[in-house]
Amino acid sequence: MQYDSLYDVVIAGAGPAGSTTAALLAQYGHSVLVLEREQFPRYHIGESLLPGTCAVLDLLGLSDQEMRARFWDKDGASWYWGQEDQLWDVKFSELGFQRNGLHVVRSEFDRLLRDAAQQAGASIWHGYKVTSVSKDTYGVIYVQGEDTARHPFTVQSRHFVDATGQATLLSASRKLKRYHPQLDHLAVWGYWTDVTSIDAHLPTQTLSAAFDTGWCWFIPLRNGTVSVGIVMQKKYIDALRASGTRAYYLQCLQRNRIITELLKGATLLSHPIRLISDYSYEASSFTPEGYLLVGDAAAFIDPIFSQGVHLAVSAGEQAAIALHTALTGEKTVPEALAQYEAFYKRMFSRMRTFVLFFYSMNASRADYFWKAKALLPEALALNEREAFIALISGQGELLSQHIHKHNHFTEERAQVLRQLTGQGPVLT
Numbered sequence: 001m002q003y004d005s006l007y008d009v010v011i012a013g014a015g016p017a018g019s020t021t022a023a024l025l026a027q028y029g030h031s032v033l034v035l036e037r038e039q040f041p042r043y044h045i046g047e048s049l050l051p052g053t054c055a056v057l058d059l060l061g062l063s064d065q066e067m068r069a070r071f072w073d074k075d076g077a078s079w080y081w082g083q084e085d086q087l088w089d090v091k092f093s094e095l096g097f098q099r100n101g102l103h104v105v106r107s108e109f110d111r112l113l114r115d116a117a118q119q120a121g122a123s124i125w126h127g128y129k130v131t132s133v134s135k136d137t138y139g140v141i142y143v144q145g146e147d148t149a150r151h152p153f154t155v156q157s158r159h160f161v162d163a164t165g166q167a168t169l170l171s172a173s174r175k176l177k178r179y180h181p182q183l184d185h186l187a188v189w190g191y192w193t194d195v196t197s198i199d200a201h202l203p204t205q206t207l208s209a210a211f212d213t214g215w216c217w218f219i220p221l222r223n224g225t226v227s228v229g230i231v232m233q234k235k236y237i238d239a240l241r242a243s244g245t246r247a248y249y250l251q252c253l254q255r256n257r258i259i260t261e262l263l264k265g266a267t268l269l270s271h272p273i274r275l276i277s278d279y280s281y282e283a284s285s286f287t288p289e290g291y292l293l294v295g296d297a298a299a300f301i302d303p304i305f306s307q308g309v310h311l312a313v314s315a316g317e318q319a320a321i322a323l324h325t326a327l328t329g330e331k332t333v334p335e336a337l338a339q340y341e342a343f344y345k346r347m348f349s350r351m352r353t354f355v356l357f358f359y360s361m362n363a364s365r366a367d368y369f370w371k372a373k374a375l376l377p378e379a380l381a382l383n384e385r386e387a388f389i390a391l392i393s394g395q396g397e398l399l400s401q402h403i404h405k406h407n408h409f410t411e412e413r414a415q416v417l418r419q420l421t422g423q424g425p426v427l428t
């Protein structure tokens, strides 16, 4: 089926990156179509969200009150990691932030973001899988694929955004994808119920606890389950296959003293035990051929700091700003794309450097704090511990005070910035 309308922007993928881009572009008044291959609600991993993400949710019109009623308040993060032989934690409130992060059920969370994009005026077509994107000599983009009945379709647009997540539609087909050899990991996870070690009336934290061959995450969800996963080097995949995924998962958890303690008396749900590998990579360009790659479609780095959704919605926000300035003629297309690429590469590479440091060094807490401070040179008003909290809460980007006027610099963000640096934003 060939559709004749020419959209300002077509987006492939309605995850956090695609829905954020769509919602903000539609709010600006542009015509937006999102093509999503799945029907919603659909399962997704990535349940621990940073405080900085909540500031983007505001822009989509998602009420903070509603989000906190549906999901679980996350007031910090705790680790058993490096040279420390005890659990240590940080609280977001140490920086004076008004808001915590969240632990969410992604099927529900992603549906809320999708609905926000729809309410803003974007069209969302489910069951439409994009398979190719091309441009004619006049610059008209042809987005092609097939629907659930396997009928081919073509839609036309001025701009195209790849938000297909780990499917990496464009970077995989254009051979732009580079894996991180130091992060050749696999993750295996399941869901537990009857976990009595957590207090349902208190805010919770994301726990990351190292053991002899990897580390485990422990993320309590409001639906009465706890997401418990293991991350380890991919070289263990043969042992995992030999034992069977479920048996291997349980064996590894038993070797983790802290997780074993927390799961005493709990029941592993009969959901499938899920497995993923080869998930840490980066595209050599985030704007190849004039298309924009946002969120995981551009790059993903290990989940140790639970930063994936934050990177995705931040990329979505910046992609929407860039395309708005291009569509209104405020900037040329190359200028707008360069601005987006510079922002997202800087944000991503800062996290990449920090994640690699966290993994490669059997260091002390003080070393991790020092590294965070070194990565946020502008953060003059912060000590090392505060710099660490700023970085892992998704507020680090605010420290760049030169904020474009379309950057939705809300009063809350201005307050955070003043708190961290002693100065307000400079609009450019």
Ligand SMILES: Cc1cc2nc3c(=O)[nH]c(=O)nc-3n(C[C@H](O)[C@H](O)[C@H](O)COP(=O)(O)OP(=O)(O)OC[C@H]3O[C@@H](n4cnc5c(N)ncnc54)[C@H](O)[C@@H]3O)c2cc1C
Residues within 6 Å of the ligand: 012, 013, 014, 015, 016, 017, 018, 035, 036, 037, 038, 044, 045, 046, 047, 048, 049, 050, 128, 129, 130, 131, 163, 164, 165, 166, 167, 169, 187, 229, 276, 279, 294, 295, 296, 297, 300, 303, 306, 307, 308, 309, 310, 312
């Ligand atoms: C083991 C693991 C644990 C993680 N834990 C966390 C965590 O605790 N916190 C956190 O913030 N992040 C976490 N993440 C990362 C997080 O899952 C992702 O970063 C986040 O979902 C990225 O959002 P996105 O919108 O870019 O992609 P996605 O959320 O993956 O959305 C992409 C969408 O595109 C659709 N799609 C794919 N291909 C096509 C196509 N060809 N045509 C049309 N539609 C298509 C998909 O169906 C999907 O809906 C984790 C990741 C892993 C691997």
